[in-house]
Amino acid sequence: MTPDDEFDFDVTVVGGGPAGLTSALYATRLGLDTLVVNRGGGRAAMMRDTHNVIGVTEETSGNEFLQTAQEQVQSYGGEYRRGFVEDIEALGGGDGDDDGDGGPDGFHVDTGDDELTTRRVVLATGFSDERPDPPLPRTGMGLHYCLHCDAYMFVDEPVYVMGTGDSAAHVAMIMLNFTDEVDVLLRDEEPTWSEDTAEMVENHPIDVVSEEIAEMSKDDDGWLESFEFEDGTVREYKGGFPMYGSDYNAELADALGLEREDSGEVAVDDHGRTSVEGVYAVGDLTPGHNQIPVAMGEGAKCGIAIHMDMRAFPRSTEEIGELGPVNDSEVPAISPELMATAVAHEGHAAGPRSEAETVDGEAAADD
Structure with missing residues (x-):
């Protein structure tokens, strides 16, 4: 101890x-x-x-x-x-x-x-976050990991979701609340989502792209513009979400x-x-x-x-019975270092005041 x-x-x-x-x-x-x-x-x-x-x-x-x-x-x-x-x-x-x-x-x-x-x-x-294999755009410039943070960025823009599981399918369907152009990119893997999820995907306007990505195009600022797939097709995207766990x-x-x-x-x-x-x-x-x-x-x-x-305080009745009443030497219960910092800090009650606070204080005193 x-x-x-x-x-x-x-x-x-x-x-x-x-x-x-x-x-x-x-x-x-x-x-x-x-x-x-x-x-x-x-x-x-x-x-x-x-x-x-x-x-x-x-x-x-x-x-x-x-x-x-x-x-x-x-x-x-x-x-x-x-x-x-x-x-x-x-x-x-x-x-x-x-x-x-x-x-x-x-x-x-x-x-x-x-x-x-x-x-x-x-x-x-x-x-x-589990990152998918390249080719990939830069994080924050076409590759995004937080739907709730970044969905707003892609309102009315083409979006991809990478992944094969239920989470990828559900994120794709959620993105239909923000845009009508949503693809799920399987990247040459078979989907692993449930039968219930498969039925949901089939009944939402989402394209499921099976082919692997062959190449990627970015604009002059480094943002994703499009993916070219191994079958030769090119699809434009402003960004998307990898869902690999x-x-x-x-x-x-x-x-x-x-x-x-x-x-x-x-x-x-x-x-x-x-x-x-x-x-x-x-x-x-x-x-x-x-x-x-x-x-x-x-x-x-x-x-x-x-x-x-x-x-340390309040001291319970059981603690008072064991340790006795709180005496002056025990308070305040803060280390000398933190006490010195607090007293000198601008946010302390006795610390420096801004000009506006000083004026307000003087005005209050005059009143």
């Missing part, structure tokens, strides 16, 4: 996408010493433009979005490191757990370059013995708690819609849950 004051961090977040960074933001602002370890890359980093995020304009790239989020976490006192977490091990178990229910006392985290201890772990490692980055989840859904995601409750006490999971690693606003919401709920699970 490691005493609380000997842990390197209260919370360690593995993964630096929207879910992980939001978890870290909330945990840090709620007074927990927080570390983010991010190997880089990820689905959000690949975005050329940001869609469906209120307050963030279209021309913001995924990397710009994430860079701003990283800077926000750091500005409040959270630590951000580029690196790869190789292993996480539970420390002890039982009497050191905050809730007294037999969970781990904390966790040992190995980043290859460093080893540290942490009281809580958040896994935000996401998944990787996902590979969950769940090695750490498996090492910790977390329960997973039949479809591969880590099983969590409504606040990101997993089957192992002290371990949380958020974002694309968990069930639900793979959307930035959804991931951010999950991160926020997780950060709040960790705060509620770990906060």
Whole structure:
């Protein structure tokens, strides 16, 4: 068992996408010493433009979005490191757990370059989309992985869906809500969708193209224009969606013995708690819609849950009986480093004020 004051961090977040960074933001602002370890890359980093995020304009790239989020976490006192977490091990178990229910006392985290201890772990490692074989357009310029993000881009434009399973057929039929030109590209494979799906496809105005792609044409800006197939036919497309499944980055989840859904995601409750006490999971690693606003919401709920699970006060009547009343030396329950950062931050009550706030304040005082 490691005493609380000997842990390197209260919370360690593995993964630096929207879910992980939001978890870290909330945990840090709620007074927990927080570390983010991010190997880089990820689905959000690949975005050329940001869609469906209120307050963030279209021309913001995924990397710009994430860079701003990283800077926000750091500005409040959270630590951000580029690196790869190789292993996480539970420390002890039982009497050191905050809730007294037999969970781990904390966790040992190995980043290859460093080893540290942490009281809580958040896994935000996401998944990787299965990419079809080339020839392919560039991601975001004719190759798209999120229907709910990008369907709007293809209203009244010709669209393809690659794949042989039920998901490919259903995405193709969904795209008929946005355009009347939708093809399913089997790429020289046989369809594997169900009989029910086959009947649905036959009764929707969708072309099923069996031949493999031979060549691809792009415009001067690099956007897809058309595919030429091995039978010599050429079909024009503005873009489309490959539907070949996902590979969950769940090695750490498996090492910790977390329960997973039949479809591969880590099983969590409504606040990101997993089957192992002290371990949380958020974002694309968990069930639900793979959307930035959804991931951010999950991160926020997780950060709040960790705060509620770990906060020192209020001290219960049982704890008062065991530890005695809260004395002046125990409050506030925030590390000196986070306290210093908070007091100096522009968002603190005693921090610097904008000119507009100062004018308003003076006007209020005059009144």
